[in-house]
Structures are given as structure tokens and as C-alpha cells.
Amino acid sequence: MGLAGPGKTAWDYATGKGVNVAVIDGGANVSHLDLAANVKGCYNAVTEKEGKASVPPLGSHGTATAGILAAVGNNKRLSAGSAYNANLYVINAFQELEDENGKFYGAYDSDIMRGIQWAAGKNCRVVSMSLSGNGEPNEAMESMIRQYYSQKSNSILFVSSGGNSKINEYRYPASYDGVLSISAVNYASGKYTISPNSTYNNRIDLAAPGNGLYTLSHSSNTAAATAGATSAATPYTAGVAALVFQANPSLTAAQCAQILTSTATDAGARGYDVHYGYGVINPLKAVQKAIYKTDSKAQQISGVSSSYKKAYTASSFTLKPILSGSGTASYKSSNSNIASVSASGKVNPKKIGKTTITISVPASGIFRSASKKIALTVTPKTGKIRSAKNIKSRKLKVKWSRDRKASGYQIKLAKNKRFKKAKTYWARKNSTTSRTLAKLKKGKRYYIKIRAYKKSGGKKIYGSYSKVKQIKIRR
Numbered sequence: 225m226g227l228a229g230p231g232k233t234a235w236d237y238a239t240g241k242g243v244n245v246a247v248i249d250g251g252a253n254v255s256h257l258d259l260a261a262n263v264k265g266c267y268n269a270v271t272e273k274e275g276k277a278s279v280p281p282l283g284s285h286g287t288a289t290a291g292i293l294a295a296v297g298n299n300k301r302l303s304a305g306s307a308y309n310a311n312l313y314v315i316n317a318f319q320e321l322e323d324e325n326g327k328f329y330g331a332y333d334s335d336i337m338r339g340i341q342w343a344a345g346k347n348c349r350v351v352s353m354s355l356s357g358n359g360e361p362n363e364a365m366e367s368m369i370r371q372y373y374s375q376k377s378n379s380i381l382f383v384s385s386g387g388n389s390k391i392n393e394y395r396y397p398a399s400y401d402g403v404l405s406i407s408a409v410n411y412a413s414g415k416y417t418i419s420p421n422s423t424y425n426n427r428i429d430l431a432a433p434g435n436g437l438y439t440l441s442h443s444s445n446t447a448a449a450t451a452g453a454t455s456a457a458t459p460y461t462a463g464v465a466a467l468v469f470q471a472n473p474s475l476t477a478a479q480c481a482q483i484l485t486s487t488a489t490d491a492g493a494r495g496y497d498v499h500y501g502y503g504v505i506n507p508l509k510a511v512q513k514a515i516y517k518t519d520s521k522a523q524q525i526s527g528v529s530s531s532y533k534k535a536y537t538a539s540s541f542t543l544k545p546i547l548s549g550s551g552t553a554s555y556k557s558s559n560s561n562i563a564s565v566s567a568s569g570k571v572n573p574k575k576i577g578k579t580t581i582t583i584s585v586p587a588s589g590i591f592r593s594a595s596k597k598i599a600l601t602v603t604p605k606t607g608k609i610r611s612a613k614n615i616k617s618r619k620l621k622v623k624w625s626r627d628r629k630a631s632g633y634q635i636k637l638a639k640n641k642r643f644k645k646a647k648t649y650w651a652r653k654n655s656t657t658s659r660t661l662a663k664l665k666k667g668k669r670y671y672i673k674i675r676a677y678k679k680s681g682g683k684k685i686y687g688s689y690s691k692v693k694q695i696k697i698r699r
Contacts, residue, residue, distance in 0.1 A: 239308055239310075239470070240306075240308065240309050241310070243349055243350070244347050244349055245293060245294060245307060245312055245348055245350040245351075245463070246313040246339075246346070246348040246350070246351045247289055247314055247315065247462075248336060248340070248351060249289050249315070250285050250317075250318035250331075251281045251282050251286045251316035251318070252279060252289075252290040252314045252442070253281045253442040254266055254279060254290075255276065256291075256442075257445045258291065258295045258296050258303060258440050259295055259440060262295075262296055262309070262311065263276070264312060266279045266315075267313070267315045268316045269315055269316060269317045269335040269338040269342065280316075281442040282316070284441065284449060286316070288442075288451040289451070289458070290312065290459070291305060292437055292463070293305050293352055293462050293463045294308065294312040294463065296308060302438070303439055303440060305459075306459070306460050306507070307463035307464075307467055313343055315342060315343060317331040317332075317335040317338075319331070319335075336355070337364070340369070340372065340382075341368075344372050349378065349379075349466070349469045349480075350383065351380055351381070352458055352459045352462035353383065353385065353397060353458065354454070354456075354458045354459060355385060355397075356386070356387040356397070357395060358389065358394070358395050358396075359396070361394075365397060369397065369400050369401070369402045370400070372477075373401075373477050381465050381469075382404065382477075383465060384406065384458060385457070386405040386424075386425075386427075388408075388453045388454055389421075390422070390423070391424075392423075393425060398427065404465075404484065405427050405501070406432055406454055407423070407434075407454060407499060407501065408421070408422050408435070408454045409432065409435070409457070409491070409504055410435035416504050418499045418500060419454075421453050422454060422499065425498055428500070428501040429501040429502060430485060430500075430501045430502060430503070430504070430505050431501060432457035432464075432504065432505045433460055434452055434455075434457035437450065437451050439451050464505055464507045464510060465484060468510050468511060468514045471514035471515045483514055484505060484510050487510045487519075488503030488506055489504045490502075490503045491503050491504050508589040509589045512589040512590045516590065518590065521549070521590050523548055523551060523585055524547070525545050525546075525583055525585060525595075527546035528543050528544070528583070531598065533601045534563075535605050535687060535688065536573050536603070538573050540571060540573070541570070543569040543598070545569070545583055548591070549585065549594075551585035551587070551591060551593070552585070552588075553569065553583050554586075555567065555569050556581070557581055560579075561577075562574060562575050562579040563579050565581055571600065574602070576604055576678040576685055577680050577685070578599065578600065578681075579600050581598040582595055601685060603685055603686060604629060604675075604677065604685070605627045605629075605676060605687055606688040606689075607674040607675040608624060608690050609672070610625055612693045613695070614695055614697050617662070619660055619662045620695055620697065621659070622658065624674050626654070627687070628654070630654055630677060631677055631679045632653060633650070633674055633675065633677070634649075634650060634675055634676075635649040636649075636674070637649065637661055637671070637672050639668060640671065641671055641692065643673070649661060664697045666697050667697065667698070669694060670696075672693050673691070674689065
């Protein structure tokens with residue numbers, strides 16, 4: 225993961241921390257070990273009572289949607305919500321009803337509206353509603369939603385199930401102005417496809433995962449449950465909206481909605497369509513756009529040098545690039561006979577010569593693809609002087625260790641440690657490991673160092689110099 229801001233990564237914003245979110249459903253098991261720590265308030269819109277005891281789960285639906293939205297993360301338990309550190313407010317708007325087909329759980333518009341008002345009083349920025357009806361639109365409810373959606377401060381983004389009727393029809397509250405209407409997609413073989421159960425119409429805004437999402441069971445703290453269709457896609461989307469608000473709390477609900485729709489991954493027919501809306505939600509891209517306030521950004525690769533020089537006998541070393549974006553680096557050596565490089569960036573020098581290591585980062589989120597080339601020179605071994613002795617007649621004999629892969633050796637001799645005005649001597653055969661230097665001045669101190677070289681492409685590749693030896697000519 226690359227840096228997304230000064231000292232923070234993109235996913236430092238991907239917890240929903242500090243954002244108040246509400247789920248209006250059929251209550252929930254608010255004492256669940258994967259939910260309780262995030263639950264900050266409860267309300268029963270039917271009985272108009274507050275407190276955890278007021279919202280017993282009416283079936284598993286409410287617990288499942290609350291878990292997808294804001295189950296606690298990083299606690300080594302069952303699952304984590306898409307906004308796993310958000311402040312969760314659980315609202316029950318359902319009760320047992322009866323019609324000609326028998327008893328069922330349902331919700332009146334008036335109870336949903338009371339739940340919305342209560343959530344607004346708790347400064348919730350996101351309200352998730354995995355519920356829908358195909359009756360006549362309620363002007364009073366739409367007016368209330370529009371008011372909270374467009375208010376100047378603490379505006380509320382409403383996210384609602386587009387419906388699971390399989391047909392082209394409007395369902396509410398999803399089709400009201402000020403509500404993000406969500407369809408569901410299935411994921412298989414690396415591809416998203418629309419769920420065949422999803423309702424479709426020209427008010428659908430986004431598609432989100434809704435196939436077998438793991439979430440919480442209302443009856444067990446140890447067993448996971450699955451949830452599907454638009455009931456699952458809705459709280460997933462609501463959680464991503466919370467991440468966007470966390471990344472940029474100054475956003476209005478309309479701006480958050482615009483970020484979510486403009487960063488969605490196009491699917492289905494090109495551009496907007498009645499099944500996918502503006503596309504499949506893209507959490508990473510949405511969070512990054514909220515941070516950087518742009519649709520596209522160059523990705524920088526830093527933390528590595530533009531060139532390296534290593535002896536072929538050196539231990540392998542690992543490139544650790546710092547990425548300004550969210551991509552994952554890959555590596556390639558132009559000549560793996562000279563040096564190979566692993567998928568994790570571990571470089572293994574093998575043979576004297578030159579190669580280019582290319583670091584590539586694909587496009588990720590709003591960050592464009594990037595690459596950086598590193599010149600690697602693999603050299604002979606570091607020179608090693610075995611001995612340097614003053615012999616008769618103002619001569620100096622130097623011996624060195626052989627490098628079997630070298631072509632020859634370069635000797636430097638000077639009267640100062642900085643090797644200014646140094647004389648250069650050559651041993652042009654690899655088998656030569658000694659040289660006598662003559663016509664030196666008696667009583668003078670000399671400094672000597674040596675390095676191996678290898679001819680490659682008409683040029684010499686030098687190893688590192690040996691440690692400097694100093695000798696005083698006494699005879």
C-alpha cells in the first residue's frame with residue numbers, strides 16, 4: 225500500500241472511524257460480540273423507545289445488514305464491516321403485519337420517517353435502508369429526505385435497496401431524489417455481473433457486491449452468516465460512503481454521492497445504464513478522490529537509487545520502493561544472467577556485467593501506472609592486497625588475491641593518501657597476481673591500492689579498490 229497523504233495510507237481512512245452511520249431495518253442483535261463495540265445508540269421507531277432493549281432482531285435481516293455496514297474489524301473474530309470502525313446507530317422500523325397471504329414483517333413509511341429524524345438528531349452522515357416498496361411514492365418522505373440531503377451542515381447521504389423484483393419498476397425510498405439506489409452484482413471468474421434478482425430502472429445509481437457476503441448471525445457469536453442481493457449491496461455501499469466522509473469530513477452528501485458515482489467502474493452497457501447505474505462501486509478510487517480532490521494522479525516511485533554497483537560475490541539485496549499511490553510493484557531484469565530479481569524485489573547478483581532492473585506499478589485507484597529503471601552494474605570482487613614489500617634497489621613488490629572472473633588488474637601508486645598525481649600500473653592477465661614497481665625514492669612513503677576489472681562490451685567494469693597499503697622505501 226502506498227502513501228495517500230502526509231504520514232497516512234489510503235486505508236488509514238478505510239475504517240469509517242468517527243463517522244456516524246445508521247441502519248434502518250428490523251432491529252439487530254446489538255449485543256453481538258462483532259457488533260457491540262461499534263453500537264452507539266438504538267431506537268425503535270415503532271414504539272418510539274430508545275436503548276438496546278428496544279431493538280430485538282426481527283429475524284436475521286437487520287443483524288446481517290448492520291454487520292456488513294459496521295461489524296468490528298481487527299478483533300480476530302468473524303467478519304468486518306465495510307466501515308468497520310464507524311459509530312453505528314441501529315433503528316428498528318419493522319413490526320409484524322398481516323395480509324391475505326398471512327403474517328410478515330413490514331414497515332410503514334411513518335415509522336421509517338421517525339427513524340430518519342432520530343438518525344438526523346444523532347448527526348448521522350449516512351443512513352442505510354435495505355428495504356423497498358413498489359407502492360405510490362410518499363411526498364412527505366421524499367420531502368424529508370431531500371431536506372436532510374441538501375442541508376448546509378451535516379447533510380445526510382441516504383442509501384437504499386433498489387429492490388429484488390427482477391423487473392423494471394420504481395421502488396421506494398430508493399427512487400426518491402436524494403437517495404442512492406443500489407442494485408446488486410455477483411462476482412465470479414474475475415468479473416462482476418448483475419444479479420438476476422435486481423430491480424432495474426433509470427433511477428439506479430450504483431451496483432455493489434451482493435452475492436454471498438459473509439456477515440453476522442443474529443443467533444450466534446461464533447458462526448458466520450451469508451447475506452445477498454440488494455439488501456447486502458446497500459450496507460456495503462453505505463460503508464464505503466462512510467469511508468469517503470472520513471477521508472474528507474467537509475464533503476456534503478451530494479458531493480459524497482458524486483464521488484461514489486464518478487469513481488464507479490463502468491459495467492454493462494457503456495456509460496450509464498438501468499442495471500448498473502453509473503457502474504460498480506470502487507471503494508479505493510472513491511476514498512482517494514475524496515483525499516486528493518482529483519480523478520487522476522501521477523504515481524511516484526521513490527526510496528531507491530537510479531543505479532547500484534554490487535560485486536558478483538555480494539549477498540542478494542532487496543529493493544524497497546516507496547509508492548505515492550496504491551499499486552503493487554513488480555520487477556524485471558533485462559539480463560537475468562547478470563542479476564535476477566524476484567517478485568518481492570530481491571536482487572541476486574550472478575555474473576560480471578550490466579543489467580537494468582525495471583520497477584513497474586500498474587494503475588490503481590486514481591493513480592496512473594508508473595515505472596522506474598535502475599542501472600545495476602555487477603563488478604569483480606573487491607581487491608585484496610596480500611602483501612606489499614620494499615625490496616632492494618628502490619623497488620616495491622605487491623601481491624594480490626586473484627579474481628578468477630576478472631580480465632586483469634589496475635594498481636594505483638601515490639605519495640599521498642588522496643592519490644593525487646597517482647601512477648597507474650596494469651596487469652592485463654587474470655593469472656598475474658604480483659607486480660614489481662621500480663624507480664621509487666628512498667626514504668619516501670608510498671600508498672598503494674588495487675582493483676580488478678572485466679572487459680565487457682569493449683569497456684572495463686571495475687571492482688572496488690582494496691584497502692590502502694602504505695610502504696616506506698628504506699633501501
